Amino acid sequence: MTVPPIPVVKPVPPPAPTAPVPITPVTPAPVPSPTVKPVSPTPIAPVATPSPTLSPVAPTGTLTPVASCCPKAAHFTASSTVSDYFGFDDKTNLVSTVGVDEYWLPPTKAKSLPSNRETRDGAAWMSVEEGKTAKAKINFAGHSGVGCISNVTFKPDTPAHVSVVSSTVAGAVAVFEIKGGTEGECSVEVVCSGKTVGYIHVACYKPQAFRVAICNINQPAPPPPPPPTPPAGAAAPTTPATPPPPALNLPVPAMSLSGYQSFFDEVYKQAVAPITLSSLAGYNLPATPSVLGGNFFDAGNSMGYNHFVANYGSIRAQTDAIHAAVSARDPGYDYYLYLMPMPNLTPPPPETSRLNGYVNTISGTYGIFFNAGPGLTSTAAHEFGHLLGLRHPNDTAGASQYPTHLQATTAAEIRANTSVNDTLNLMGYGHPRPARKALRLKQWKSIPNR
Ligand SMILES: [Zn+2]
Numbered sequence: 001m002t003v004p005p006i007p008v009v010k011p012v013p014p015p016a017p018t019a020p021v022p023i024t025p026v027t028p029a030p031v032p033s034p035t036v037k038p039v040s041p042t043p044i045a046p047v048a049t050p051s052p053t054l055s056p057v058a059p060t061g062t063l064t065p066v067a068s069c070c071p072k073a074a075h076f077t078a079s080s081t082v083s084d085y086f087g088f089d090d091k092t093n094l095v096s097t098v099g100v101d102e103y104w105l106p107p108t109k110a111k112s113l114p115s116n117r118e119t120r121d122g123a124a125w126m127s128v129e130e131g132k133t134a135k136a137k138i139n140f141a142g143h144s145g146v147g148c149i150s151n152v153t154f155k156p157d158t159p160a161h162v163s164v165v166s167s168t169v170a171g172a173v174a175v176f177e178i179k180g181g182t183e184g185e186c187s188v189e190v191v192c193s194g195k196t197v198g199y200i201h202v203a204c205y206k207p208q209a210f211r212v213a214i215c216n217i218n219q220p221a222p223p224p225p226p227p228p229t230p231p232a233g234a235a236a237p238t239t240p241a242t243p244p245p246p247a248l249n250l251p252v253p254a255m256s257l258s259g260y261q262s263f264f265d266e267v268y269k270q271a272v273a274p275i276t277l278s279s280l281a282g283y284n285l286p287a288t289p290s291v292l293g294g295n296f297f298d299a300g301n302s303m304g305y306n307h308f309v310a311n312y313g314s315i316r317a318q319t320d321a322i323h324a325a326v327s328a329r330d331p332g333y334d335y336y337l338y339l340m341p342m343p344n345l346t347p348p349p350p351e352t353s354r355l356n357g358y359v360n361t362i363s364g365t366y367g368i369f370f371n372a373g374p375g376l377t378s379t380a381a382h383e384f385g386h387l388l389g390l391r392h393p394n395d396t397a398g399a400s401q402y403p404t405h406l407q408a409t410t411a412a413e414i415r416a417n418t419s420v421n422d423t424l425n426l427m428g429y430g431h432p433r434p435a436r437k438a439l440r441l442k443q444w445k446s447i448p449n450r
Contacts, residue, residue, distance in 0.1 A: 071149060072142030074190040074198030076124045076176070084135040087127035087270030091422060092403055092441045093201070095122045111196045113157065113187055118441070123199045125441045128180035129272045130206055133165055138174040138190070149174060152197070155189040162186040162202045180204040203441065205272035208449050212275055212384065213333040214260060215326050216282035217340045263377040264384070267426055267437050271444040280330050283322065294318070303355045303370060316360050323366040335387045336366040337380055356433070359386040375433025378426070382436070385427050389446055393421065393428050401442045
């Protein structure tokens with residue numbers, strides 16, 4: 001084997017130094033001072049009415065955005081059309097005191113992307129599904145015209161998660177449309193003429209789908225007892241027997257599956273968790289033992305909170321038995337919800353003193369809700385939230401699911417009339433029940449498999 005010769009590098013001598021060139025100072029030429037000649041005003045001739053047929057003239061040249069016309073703040077709000085967006089959360093990053101320490105106000109306040117997106121920076125959150133689009137509205141504050149707003153651009157800091165599809169300006173409001181990329185979080189910066197005018201944070205999720213069965217539970221009236229047959233030759237009783245208590249004849253609860261489905265769609269779309277509801281055939285309880293007529297309800301056939309607590313062990317055993325029977329008859333669902341009659345409806349007890357539903361276990365497989373007037377679908381969605389692992393805003397164990405300022409003011413297990421700071425939250429106890437729909441950022445994150 002021959003060794004190749006090592007090339008010899010010949011050093012190049014450095015160039016000879018050159019003498020510095022002296023700089024000759026330039027004497028500026030004298031500038032003549034202008035003389036202003038006063039102009040005498042001339043009368044203005046009236047302008048003739050323009051001809052109705054004007055040929056359009058295309059503008060020429062380029063327009064340069066003027067920084068002073070840009071909006072000073074960009075406030076995001078949910079679109080008025082529910083189908084336009086997934087989740088919109090303007091509470092999690094809410095500032096402490098409105099008007100005092102708000103991050104974006106006054107509009108002249110400097111704006112910068114927080115290092116932690118969950119800092120209470122006043123920026124709203126949106127959620128979006130991978131590959132899907134969502135819209136929000138932007139109300140610009142401190143701008144000088146629509147023409148200027150059209151100069152606004154949007155810069156996602158993580159384009160792999162979120163891209164901006166379009167933004168159209170109508171009046172002083174822009175419609176802002178995003179598209180989800182891969183799962184992850186992103187902040188979109190609103191920029192006008194190189195100046196930051198606001199942020200919105202976006203969470204992009206893979207969908208987590210669940211199959212949920214809803215089943216009516218009913219207890220038919222027991223058959224009437226056969227009439228006693230007195231033995232032959234016996235004398236007729238002198239005093240009539242005490243009549244038995246009236247049978248608990250409970251009506252089969254009305255159920256509109258489409259009504260439940262549309263409510264669940266609206267609520268759980270926020271967390272990018274598509275729910276497929278199925279209606280099972282009703283399940284009739286055996287007349288003996290009388291499940292509903294036993295100690296399931298109190299003496300007034302109602303389900304008050306105190307009665308529930310006092311008899312929880314027995315009530316749980318009864319609902320466990322119902323679930324065992326129905327899930328054996330109709331297996332294959334991720335979760336089961338049972339609609340049970342609330343017989344004492346005349347007059348209906350106030351919402352704040354009755355139990356509208358419950359689950360035996362957080363993250364369990366079944367929940368119970370009662371056929372008790374308006375708010376039925378909201379209660380079903382609330383109990384289902386518990387099955388997904390969601391807690392009340394003041395459950396001690398659920399502190400990680402809510403920022404401190406959205407938790408209720410008591411650390412005790414939530415009761416009726418407890419003050420809940422996030423009154424519109426699905427998992428709170430705000431009233432009226434149908435208005436409780438919101439799920440916040442940390443609840444989106446608490447969905448199973450996420
Ligand atoms: Zn609850």
